[in-house]
Amino acid sequence: MNRRKVLKNLGLLLGVTVAAPGQAFDLGKAVGAAQSMGKAATITDADLKRQFDQMTVQYDKKNTVAQADSPYAARLGTLTSGLAKYDGLNLNFKVYLTKDVNAFAMGNGTVRIYSGLMDLMTDDEIRYVIGHEIGHIKAGHSKARMKAALTTDAVRGAVAASDSKAAAVADSQIGELFQKVILAQHSQANENEADDYAMGFLKKTKHEPMAAVTALDKLTKLSGGSGGWLATHPAPAERAKRMRAKLA
Numbered sequence: 001m002n003r004r005k006v007l008k009n010l011g012l013l014l015g016v017t018v019a020a021p022g023q024a025f026d027l028g029k030a031v032g033a034a035q036s037m038g039k040a041a042t043i044t045d046a047d048l049k050r051q052f053d054q055m056t057v058q059y060d061k062k063n064t065v066a067q068a069d070s071p072y073a074a075r076l077g078t079l080t081s082g083l084a085k086y087d088g089l090n091l092n093f094k095v096y097l098t099k100d101v102n103a104f105a106m107g108n109g110t111v112r113i114y115s116g117l118m119d120l121m122t123d124d125e126i127r128y129v130i131g132h133e134i135g136h137i138k139a140g141h142s143k144a145r146m147k148a149a150l151t152t153d154a155v156r157g158a159v160a161a162s163d164s165k166a167a168a169v170a171d172s173q174i175g176e177l178f179q180k181v182i183l184a185q186h187s188q189a190n191e192n193e194a195d196d197y198a199m200g201f202l203k204k205t206k207h208e209p210m211a212a213v214t215a216l217d218k219l220t221k222l223s224g225g226s227g228g229w230l231a232t233h234p235a236p237a238e239r240a241k242r243m244r245a246k247l248a
């Protein structure tokens with residue numbers, strides 16, 4: 001099994017679709033720019049945003065986005081009303097139509113919620129997930145990962161090798177970047193930070209903070225507690241306990 005297939009299967013296992021090769025996502029150019037600048041410290045927020053924007057375009061093409069006439073789009077539209085600009089962030093929300101229970105955010109303000117997660121959860125529980133993903137963006141978790149990925153030797157090596165076998169290697173570069181930036185599991189510290197933000201979000205927007213606990217309880221019961229959102233957002237049982245204690 002080649003690297004691409006491995007990454008693709010891993011993506012399926014996690015409930016996240018890994019993008020196929022494409023020209024829109026120009027990692028080689030980005031890394032080349034990073035190399036010419038010399039070190040990670042010189043990668044600007046604008047550089048990171050450009051990469052996330054391209055990843056967003058790729059992801060949206062590879063998944064089925066709920067259109068305006070979809071009940072899922074209408075429901076998410078209601079739940080995210082007034083959030084296009086929130087807490088100093090520019091946010092954009094869409095639903096991916098799939099049975100997978102998942103959600104993710106990128107450093108450019110992209111938040112994607114899967115319809116499988118929406119089927120499982122109440123409105124306030126979805127608001128918890130939204131608040132949690134906004135928390136990751138606000139704390140810069142995926143930005144830090146992107147910055148690290150754009151400056152690692154592994155990615156640089158893949159880019160160097162891409163001169164001769166452009167298409168095949170370009171695919172593995174994208175898979176690698178998705179793995180490092182989007183599919184990698186968040187640390188417990190990052191999860192707690194995002195959960196705390198979500199709790200504050202629910203209170204601030206006058207919704208039920210206990211929804212954070214019940215959402216995590218549902219995720220714990222789901223298929224033995226692994227896969228989908230759980231693959232990138234670990235230990236829901238412990239997190240539910242922690243959140244429950246905060247509300248006691």
Ligand SMILES: [Zn+2]
Pocket residue numbers: 132136186190191194232233
């Ligand atoms: Zn998380």
